[in-house]
Amino acid sequence: MMIKAVVFDAYGTLYDVQSVAAVTEEAFPGYGDIITQIWRIKQLEYTWLRSLMMRYEDFSVVTRDSLAYTLRVLGLEHDSAVFERLMDKHLHLELYPDAMSALAAMRNRKLAILSNGSSGMLEALVRNSGLDRVLDATISVDTRKMFKPAPDAYGLIEAVLGVPSAEVLFISSNPWDACGAKAFGLNVAWIERVTPEAIALACVDSELVSPLTMFKAIRTQMDELGLEPDYRIHALTELPALVAAHES
Numbered sequence: 001m002m003i004k005a006v007v008f009d010a011y012g013t014l015y016d017v018q019s020v021a022a023v024t025e026e027a028f029p030g031y032g033d034i035i036t037q038i039w040r041i042k043q044l045e046y047t048w049l050r051s052l053m054m055r056y057e058d059f060s061v062v063t064r065d066s067l068a069y070t071l072r073v074l075g076l077e078h079d080s081a082v083f084e085r086l087m088d089k090h091l092h093l094e095l096y097p098d099a100m101s102a103l104a105a106m107r108n109r110k111l112a113i114l115s116n117g118s119s120g121m122l123e124a125l126v127r128n129s130g131l132d133r134v135l136d137a138t139i140s141v142d143t144r145k146m147f148k149p150a151p152d153a154y155g156l157i158e159a160v161l162g163v164p165s166a167e168v169l170f171i172s173s174n175p176w177d178a179c180g181a182k183a184f185g186l187n188v189a190w191i192e193r194v195t196p197e198a199i200a201l202a203c204v205d206s207e208l209v210s211p212l213t214m215f216k217a218i219r220t221q222m223d224e225l226g227l228e229p230d231y232r233i234h235a236l237t238e239l240p241a242l243v244a245a246h247e248s
Contacts, residue, residue: 009172042066149180190229
């Protein structure tokens with residue numbers, strides 16, 4: 001296999017979605033952790049539900065709706081200024097510390113993002129984080145109006161980059177995304193940032209399982225879907241060596 005393009009998921013892979021916790025806790029002291037986790041869980045759930053119902057709305061709408069749900073079920077009163085401050089954080093998510101250096105080390109390949117994020121959200125996020133200096137393309141599912149893990153979403157990679165699936169390495173830390181990409185026929189590297197042992201230890205050491213531990217248990221472990229990624233890595237820093245091993 002020759003790798004001509006390395007394509008990344010955005011949320012949770014290059015960008016730390018948990019970094020919204022700083023603003024959720026500031027806005028609602030004592031509720032930051034549970035807001036962060038419910039918001040993300042419903043955000044993902046709404047993409048899948050909308051795809052199945054064929055009622056697509058772009059990711060900015062999905063993100064707003066999932067935040068509205070979260071604040072409502074927790075009984076948290078708020079004004080529009082607070083709501084918009086929380087939403088704005090999605091345009092300024094923190095990069096994982098190893099993201100920029102890993103991408104810079106692979107500039108001899110086409111580098112891109114394929115994300116469920118709307119075009120506007122992604123363009124702002126990439127620009128605000130400085131990744132626009134190293135990426136060749138930022139691909140949103142908006143043009144297909146179907147969220148990952150639908151096959152049509154992954155088909156955008158070849159349509160935009162002109163690189164066949166057999167020569168693409170797709171990177172995600174989201175197990176459902178890794179499985180979707182593998183089912184489509186891409187070469188896949190899954191970032192296992194949280195081990196099962198770490199989750200088990202967190203549960204043993206706590207009388208009450210925290211919202212973050214619960215999130216990690218249901219969203220960071222490889223799913224039982226009969227699909228396996230081609231590679232398992234633990235950090236973005238491992239990618240340049242993995243890609244270099246496939247030099248022609």
